[in-house]
Amino acid sequence: MNRIHYGGDYNPEQWSPEVWTEDMKLMTEAGVSLVSVGIFSWATVEPAPGAYDFGWFDQVMDNLAQYGVGASLATMTASPPPWLSVKHPEILPERADGTRLWPGSRQHYCPSSPIYREYAGRLVEQLAQRYGDHPALKIWHIGNEYGCHTRQCFCDVSAEDFRRWLRDRYGDIDALNENWSTTFWSQRYSDWAEIFPPRAMPTFGNPAHKLDFARFSDDAILQCYLVERDIIRAHTPDVPVTTNFIGLVHKPIDSYKWAAEQDVVSLDSYPDPYDRRSHVEAAFGYDLIRSVKGGQPWLLMEQAPSAVNWRPRNAPKAPGVMRLWSWQAIAQGADAVLFFQWRQAVGGAEKFHSAMVPHGGADTRTHREVQALGRELAAASEIADSRVRAEAAILHDWDNWRAVEGDAHPGVVELLPAHRAHFDPLFDAHVTVDVVHPATDLSAYKLVVVPNLYLLSQVTAAALTRYVAAGGTLVVSFFTGIVDEQERAYLGGYPAPLREVLGLKIDEFWPLPVGGSIGVDGGSGTIWSEWIETEGAETVATFTEGELAGRPAITRHQYGDGVAWYLGTRPNPALMRTLLDRVRAEAGVEPVLPGLPDDVQAIVRHGAEADYLFLLNHSASDVTVTLPAPAVDLLGSDASVTSVSLTAHGVAVLRH
Template sequence: MPRIMFGGDYNPEQWPEDVWAEDMKLMAEAGVSLVSVGIFAWARVEPRPGEYDFGWFDRVLDLLAEADIGASLATMTASPPPWLSRLHPEVLPRRADGVRLWPGARQHYCPSSPIYREYAGRLVEQVAARYGNHPALRLWHVGNEYGCHVRACYCDVSATDFRRWLRERYHDVEALNAAWSTAFWSQRYGDWSEVLPPRTAPTFGNPAQKLDFARFSNDAILACYTMERDILRRYTPDVPMTTNFIGLVHKPIDSFRWAAEQDVVSLDSYPDPYDPGTHVDAGFGYDLVRSARRGQPWLLMEQAPSAVNWRERNAPKPPGVMRLWSWQAVAQGADGVLFFQWRQAAGGAEKFHSAMLPHAGAHTRIHREVRDLGAEIAATAELAGTRVRAEVALLHDWPNWWAVEGEAHPAPLDLLAAHRAHYAPLFDAHVTCDVLPPDADLAGYRLVIVPNLYLLSAATAAVLREHVRRGGTLLVSYFSGVVDDTERLHPGGAPGPLRDLLGLRVEEFWPLPADGTIGLDLDGRPGRGLEWSEWVEPAGAQAIGTFTEGELAGRPAVLRHSYGAGTAWYLATRPEPALMRAVLDRVRAEAGVAPVLPGLPDGVQAVRRHGVDRSYLLLLNHGGAEVTVALPAPAVDLLGDADRPTGLVTLAPRGVAVLRS
């Protein structure tokens, strides 16, 4: 894209045609350059099976082209029309307890259904053939928010597809029995026909079966995407493809696997205005989607101009927050800022979801802020294509996520909470962080952080070992290296194949009581550990911090081990935030990782984007007070006086500066 794109979802089918001309005029005035269109148009363009009515949609795309507004053109398959489930009720999904999910909302289809895929494929053929050469087309938007409402289907069609998937993975039923440890509880299978999805059972289900079903469900949904994408590629090989991930990190969908199948990664992000730390969580999600294609710019496909409609309490964004959070996405690598949606719906389940053009019209605070942001985005076109660089990587793995939060563990764990605990001190210290899969190339990273990597393969252990051997620094947190990729315990216990690297073994897990804490001492600094503790026996590692109370008093809690030319650290608990910051400050200092800009006031975020011959420093004030930032060298603020370099930047509360250096 030649500039930072700006716009949102456009749903003209919800409005009479005489409204469309006003939409084009107001979009142009607001600086809109890209809209996602057609996402929920299936029932309108195919009112009856095989009967297509594209005339009205032709007029919409023609209007967009005339207004020089690009289309992120959807394949229209996200919500099947009522006639499909009337004719073929077998396409409807079932929950684990057998309850069928009915039409009346959206995404009411079994991902494994060949009937759904057949009808969806026919529609995509029509859309691709008709609009592949349309001048408004900029990007294909395949499906929409996959896995949002139907994360897995447990019906008989899915059961058959699951067995096919398992046969491809294990080849014979005896290999499946070995992988699933079916000697336990008399679960041994004698024939593939006996294997089912992990439906509701009397007590704890087989953890390996559940893990494989999560893998399968991700693949089944991904197959829907790739089926449509491949049709589009036949017609338009040069038009890029995307589909929008939802939430900051969405558990059912392995974004790393999916990103490899896309040309552009896009994300729907809805931080909660009631949560004072929501911008840190957003930052983690933005770093992940940027990292999913190794630093390639991404698209913020959806966000709310103000309030959403789906939380229990839906807070509006105070003045300036929408601008601040939009620029945060750009700072962290986005080359597009889009919203849901352009015109606020008059009916339906999302009528109270805010929009760029509210019910009250153009003369409103929200629309004025939208127009002002559109002008700023247009004035910073030179940012497009620049990239964010990082010396720190935090590892996140979807199969591990599915496994570590399973049942019958020493205590329930929340992997995203663990990530947040390790990520927030870096964010607050103005240290840029990539979020990578465990099999990523770690060359170029000084520090790698591994929270709760319960499911650890020998291959991943080898990658981590090599990173440290070559001089890198590694920090691993508790309950890591416990099982292999089939949920079987590593021989000798945790941390499994990392024992030599970390210089220790874990003899016993000692999870803390709910809301319990334990005393810590970190080289003379007292503090508390949260959630977890472990009985650790050093085998070469040095205790840097110890537990100070209870049965573990005097035993190591924070350990450091030299390995090859590098250093590996281990946390046997989660230090409270202040102490975690102290640990990470020490670890990254030893690793030679510096902040983007030292000495920044609390609440100010700093990120640098790099071009071929210049770089851009973006400063965002998430705090509640005005601050002044001294720059290392004079720079031009693209949002201020572009003709006068400055060495001091004053940021109002929620203020933003985009500095060219």
Template sequence: MSLTRVPGLLYGGDYNPEQWPPHVWREDARLMAEAGVNLVTLGVFSWARLEPAPGEYDLDWLAEIIDLLWEHGVAVDLATGTASPPPWFVRDHPRSLPVTADGTRLEFGSRQHYCPSSPEFRAAATALTTKMAQRFADHPALALWHVSNEYGDELQECFCEVSAADFRRWLRDRYRDLDAFNHAWGTDFWSQRYTSFDQVEPPRAAPGPINPTQQLDWRRFCSDAMLACYRSEKEVLDRLSPGVPVTTNFMSMLKALDYWEWARHEDLVSDDAYPDPADPKAHIGAALNYDLMRSLRGGQPWLLLEQAPSAVSWREVNVPKTPQQYRLWSIQTVARGADGVMHFQWRASQAGAEKFHSAMLPHGGTTARGWERTVRMGAELRSLAPVAGHRTTAQVAMLLDWDSWWALEIDQHPSALVLLKEQIRAWYEPLWEANITVDFVPVTADLSAYRAVLAPNLYLTDAATASKLRAFTDGGGTLVVGFFSGIVDRDDHIVPGGHPGALRDLLGLTVDEFWPLPAGERVALDQPGAYGTVWRDWIVPSGADVEIRYADGELAGRPAVTRHGNTWYLSTLPDPATLSGILRRALTAASVTPVGQATPGVELCRRGPYLFALNHTDATATVTSVGDRVDLLSGKKYSDHVDLGPLEVVCLSPEDS
């Protein structure tokens, strides 16, 4: 089943025709057809053109573009245009501009310059969305609606009085009464007890440390406030354009927004991904993010809505992709569940902040090297069309909870060096190297389909989550937990009885004291060459067996890694080889099997009956025991094994399929 009305895999990019005269539109449509483009994103930053004055809409030029594209076989992902309000709106409603924690009101001249709680902004955005839906809902070219753009990018919070009032409303809805609210925020500390919700303000700049639960609730509120903007537009589209899916483009593993909650309100998940060509391990981080996108709606295929054809324009040094990198990384997204490869952008801009950003059609036009790359990718995605709609299954789940993430990285903790994304990446990498497929799951997920569950960090763990994990291990599942987990409840209160609180009995130990390591320091472990970084615990076992001990320092001889039945606990971040060995032991005991066997550096992914093999090395590599298969990309037949050249990729279909 296709994500949209367009069959097969989607291919194209952002198109900004308002930057070009009409004769260029006609050339673009012709070249898109030549390149095999079947979908473009229109209108992302077009509000100033679509509504040049309050309540005066000009959609004719957009209709002309859509008609032209459709004549050339190109469908449309139509954006609502609401990501950046035009100058007239800002001057008519100056209070809609966002305010920072120190009281600075940010000015017009960039993008995402709005307060998410502003009623004027929400009304104007909804009105524009309504006009767009009324005009284009029945157009045959319409394949997808695209609300706003990259929520949480430049703008993640606003501290103005309008946001403060909205925050107070949100708190009233959450807590209902002041006693529950004061208990949750622990307001008897530092004389912070409130006698009215009207006394509450956002966590603006203050003389000293700010109430941690206030900060946690603020993060929850900010995610919800932006989600309310999205939902107000989606409700219009669902009503006026039923049957056309609605999305908004995520930004990979973004801290600011609870993507589990956001994904519940998307018809399909879409992502913008910009791995750095200068990073030799960028493809591993990309794989992690793509696994998250695939997981957000329970394995449903997702859409890569933006990637760079070559270099971006916003890093300190913007290294271009080689043609081999571009091909390999584009197909990697399909291997990990994407049903389309889209780009920013179609034609390179001549003006503006992104004029040095690469494009499918470079500044040099069809004589530029990049054009050959664009045409070739269109043809290869047509070859991969049978993959569309197929799903991936995993035996391993990794827990990711935004509440816990937000709470973990609030200040006044034993160490500011415990960062969730770094912990997740450290645990994910050895699984990638072993070609073990991973699903990300929320703490509310049904875990029964998995053989092993990994929790690199679960600082915030309520009783319900602890009970779920206990049931999983009692049922035979293997659980691996990282340090500083189980410490606080949903209100960021320490769980009584000693650390690790809600997980203490499950792990069979007590943490008597935290011994975090300073930046750059390491502690030796009692295995040859092994060491730990970031953190240490003073552990007192109460049923857990000691697998690895600390070998030097104040904790020499004390437990570092323990096992309690089929539950493991890591009280430090081991070096990569040691961490890989621990996870390998745990997953082997859980009967977790890899996708296949290949030379190190080869990524193996399975979607339905299709096996992708991607060689991320500069040497020839081998994939073994593939059976009798045909490569969809080349048509070449293989039996038993595949030899892959440097940066090469195959998509192997069973010969009889």
């Protein structure tokens, strides 16, 4: 990519050809260079089985090529046409309680359905043959927001597919019984036909059964993507493919696994303007999406120009916030900024979702901001393909996420709040963080943080141990190293695979009451406490009240050339910040820029010939930042400066 691409979802089927002409004019004026087109066009291009009508879409693609706008061409399969559900009702998905989900919205298909995949594949074949050589085509957009609505299907078609998946995984029924611990509650299976999806049950289901069904469901959805991706690649092997992950982190879809099947990864991001810390939540998601492809630039495929339509109260973005949040994504590695959508719909469920061209037309605040941002991005093309580097990492694992939030645990541990509890203090200290899979090579990181890695393989435990022994600094939080990959508890004292490197043993969990806290030296702890027996670790802080008073709460263990910290509770935010400031200072992890005002984010992208410092003011007040050395202001005077004045929600991009 030789520029930061700019645009949005384009749905011309909702409008007349006269409007298409105006669209091209306005896109040119706004600096639009890339649009996602055709996402929900299936029913229009194939109004009856096998009866294709591409004439109107040919004109759309020709218009884009004529005006120099690239097409992120969707495969149109995200929402099957009504005729397919009538002709083949067996493609419709079912919930765990047996409720069938009917047409009338979108994504109404069972991911395991061979019939859905067959019809989708036929359409994709037509698209690849027709548009593979079209000059507007820049990238393929496979499906759309996989797993957004149909995350798991419990129908009989899925049941049979699940059994096939289990046979491939375990080979024979005895191996499954061993891995699922089915001697408990008389659950032992004697035939594959006895196994069903974890449908509605009298009480707690088998954790291994539910975990495997989550893995299977992810794979079933991925298979839908792969069917289409493989058709596309057979016809256009040199055109990159992507699909858009939804939300900042989406539990049903393992982004690390999916990223391996894409040329470039894409994300839809919708921070809440009412949440004054929503930019921190966004930052976590952007660090993760950048990390799933090894630091490669990614695409912000969707964001809202102003308000969304699906929250109980939908706040507009204040003047400047759309620009600020767009630049935040770029600062954290995005090489494209796109919106949902180009023109605000007149009807349908998303008619009150904002757009680049609102109901009020081009003479609106939102569209004027859209045009201004387009001009700004066009002038900053040199940033494209530069990379973000981090000295600290947080481990995230989808299997652990699915397992740690399961039923019948000592206490409720929600993983994303746990991540935020560890990520936010590093963000506030202006430290750049990668969010990586446990299998990642960690040797380049000075600091690795492990929040609540309940499901821990022996392989990962050994890698973490080697990392510390070689000089790394590790921070591990409670309820880590409790079960293996099949939800079987480790024996001999927790966290069994990490006892040596942490220098301790956990005898008992003492989770705190809902909303409760416990005193800890220097502050308090929340969520959890534990009976910790040290085995070489030094006690850094103790519990100061209750039955655990005087016992270790936070420990530090010198191991080999490195250090391993353990948190037996979740320190309150102030104490967590103090603790992580100490840990990162000892590890040699420095902020991007010291002495920054609160709510000013700083991050650097490194290019082949220059580095780019981004300063983003997430506050509603003006601030001034003094630079450590002169730099060129790319968004201002394009002159060398030694300090930058940032207005409320202001942005500076500095070359040095």
